Amino acid sequence: MGVSYNPFSLEGKTVLVTGASSGIGQETAIQCSKMGAKVIVTARNEDRLKETLSQLEGEGHSMFIAELTQQEELEKLVGSINVLNGVVLCAGKGMTSPFPFSTRGKYDSIFEVNFFAPIELLRLLVKKKKLEKDSSVVFVSSIGGVDSFQMGNGVYGASKAALNSMMKFCAKELAAKKIRVNTVNPGMVNTKLIQGGAISEEQHKMDMEKYPLKRYGEPEDIAYGIIYLLSDASSWVTGHSLVIDGGVTI
Amino acid sequence: MKTLEEFVSLFAEQFDETDPNEITANTEFHDLDEWSSLIGLSVIAMVDEEFEVALKGDDMRSSITVEDLYNKVLAHL
Ligand SMILES: NC(=O)c1ccc[n+]([C@@H]2O[C@H](COP(=O)([O-])OP(=O)(O)OC[C@H]3O[C@@H](n4cnc5c(N)ncnc54)[C@H](OP(=O)(O)O)[C@@H]3O)[C@@H](O)[C@H]2O)c1
Numbered sequence A: 001m002g003v004s005y006n007p008f009s010l011e012g013k014t015v016l017v018t019g020a021s022s023g024i025g026q027e028t029a030i031q032c033s034k035m036g037a038k039v040i041v042t043a044r045n046e047d048r049l050k051e052t053l054s055q056l057e058g059e060g061h062s063m064f065i066a067e068l069t070q071q072e073e074l075e076k077l078v079g080s081i082n083v084l085n086g087v088v089l090c091a092g093k094g095m096t097s098p099f100p101f102s103t104r105g106k107y108d109s110i111f112e113v114n115f116f117a118p119i120e121l122l123r124l125l126v127k128k129k130k131l132e133k134d135s136s137v138v139f140v141s142s143i144g145g146v147d148s149f150q151m152g153n154g155v156y157g158a159s160k161a162a163l164n165s166m167m168k169f170c171a172k173e174l175a176a177k178k179i180r181v182n183t184v185n186p187g188m189v190n191t192k193l194i195q196g197g198a199i200s201e202e203q204h205k206m207d208m209e210k211y212p213l214k215r216y217g218e219p220e221d222i223a224y225g226i227i228y229l230l231s232d233a234s235s236w237v238t239g240h241s242l243v244i245d246g247g248v249t250i
Numbered sequence B: 001m002k003t004l005e006e007f008v009s010l011f012a013e014q015f016d017e018t019d020p021n022e023i024t025a026n027t028e029f030h031d032l033d034e035w036s037s038l039i040g041l042s043v044i045a046m047v048d049e050e051f052e053v054a055l056k057g058d059d060m061r062s063s064i065t066v067e068d069l070y071n072k073v074l075a076h077l
Helices: A023-034 A047-056 A072-079 A102-128 A154-177 A201-208 A220-232 B004-012 B036-051 B057-062 B066-077
Strands: A012-017 A038-043 A062-067 A084-089 A131-140 A180-186 A241-244
Touching: A012 A023, A012 A102, A023 A084, A023 A220, A038 A047, A047 A062, A062 A072, A072 A102, A072 A154, A084 A102, A084 A220, A102 A131, A102 A154, A131 A154, A131 A220, A154 A180, A180 A220, A180 B066, A201 B057, A220 A241, B004 B036, B004 B066, B036 B057, B036 B066, B057 B066
Parallel strands: A012 A038, A012 A084, A038 A062, A084 A131, A131 A180, A180 A241
Antiparallel strands: none
């Protein structure tokens, strides 16, 4: 076995990463490029997306600005793509809202981004036959709403639970096309999604103490799990939720 | 614009066990028996609904009295 032996390599694969202008998506795009993939990055903020593009290693990467809740923009994005071997559906947003304040409008605004956008993007990619045989699709879900039910996290958690459910339906149906579909379900990760919101810095510090590994995750902790699911090392893995959470749901 | 008095009563509405009359502008709310992180989140959500101001968790923490919090809301308007 040579030093280059690497069953997790993404060499020869083209991978689309949404939410690539920040946090987990940005780190995933960078790590995918380091593993040899050609990466297509997408998000709304042009400056931050360019920043991601500039950090990708190797050649052949590209970026596409899109508001994923807009059908025309989804269609343009899909139209711009030739063929993919991997998709990471990472764009998403958070919300803290106790149940009595969780109006229909709040569910709509979260479900648009966290559920309908990635599902519609995947639908278009499948329908337009943009996914090569043996492709891998990874949704970035959450432990929230699936294994963890923190107070005030219902709207967000429900959107992720819906995503987890659709992942399994897609895994079963798309297996006929040899497309694998999985999720990663992170615990709390240090990104701007959890900073400066209704939960104070001090409350986060107390929450961290509940983690057996005594820290929140970093974006690369999640990116490495995504790489496993994109790589041929996980060829026999589909319909699975990979929990990456420092042990908090034990 | 809602007055301090109206704010105090909206604040008091977030509690279930505490007598609303017990809560005044000068109440040091973190010391109330019923105070909890969920009530804190409810106060933030109430402020968002009534004032369209997104208070941060750190605003709650650094406020001692109900009036302090009202002033934070005014500062964000
Ligand atoms: N951080 C955590 O603790 C945590 C835990 C579990 C799961 N997650 C999940 O991980 C994913 C990434 O979150 P993060 O923590 O990395 O957050 P983040 O740093 O806020 O990144 C969110 C990304 O989504 C993009 N985005 C948001 N709305 C969009 C829209 N309407 N159209 C297109 N792009 C959009 C943002 O880009 P633009 O603003 O440039 O569009 C950004 O790149 C989310 O799905 C989140 O739910 C996070």
